Amino acid sequence: MMGFNMFSGMFSIVFILIIGMFIFTIVKGISEWSSNNKQPIIPVESVITSKRTSVTHHHHNTGDNMMHNSTSTSYYVTFEFGNGERLELKVSGRDYGLMAEGDRGVLSFQGTRFISFNRK
Template sequence: MEEIVFSAGPYFIGIVFLIVFVVIIFTVIKGITQWQKNERSPRISVPVTVKTKRTDVRRHANHNDNLVSHSTSTSYYVTFEFESGDRSEFHISGSEYGQLAEGDSGILTFQGTRYLGFERRVGHQA
């Protein structure tokens, strides 16, 4: 029985390596495809209202020479509502996130799924 377990070990490691490799390749291809789609999309500027803001904080542990250091990264997202009632969420920078408030009205400029900017209408809040 032990012979079977030990002889299957290299196959198991090979299968795990293959799965990880396929997932990495799939992720890269998906990213390139989305980038190309955004590049072919028109730049659109439309009136919107900021509906919601959210953050995604991820914690990371780095292991170096028996030392473990922890770090975090934060992604920022804003959901905009169009005059039609449709909504779209965009990933934005932290500095832009800090300048937006829920209820702000203005002009959103985007290209596909790529956020390009928001120009607030002064004195207009929903």
């Protein structure tokens, strides 16, 4: 009986932590989106210094003893400005595929949001 109460208490704590993390993630995303919207769109001459991807693997139990696996890929590009400052931005897979290290052009961004890169 005591083991059941202990399990019930642990389950409640884990459940509250998961819900808290979920709410925190939503609030953080909305905050970043709002902050970006308040920023001006800045066009700046830059050169692409590096590109990278981040692959995340997801494992889902479908409930009938079947596992479903999926992956998602995020794409990042680092831009360097004339003053030596660098900025890494998340870009779409389409934009990532159109860019190459060493490309020069005008980067337009808004806060942490990539808008466009027009190669020269």
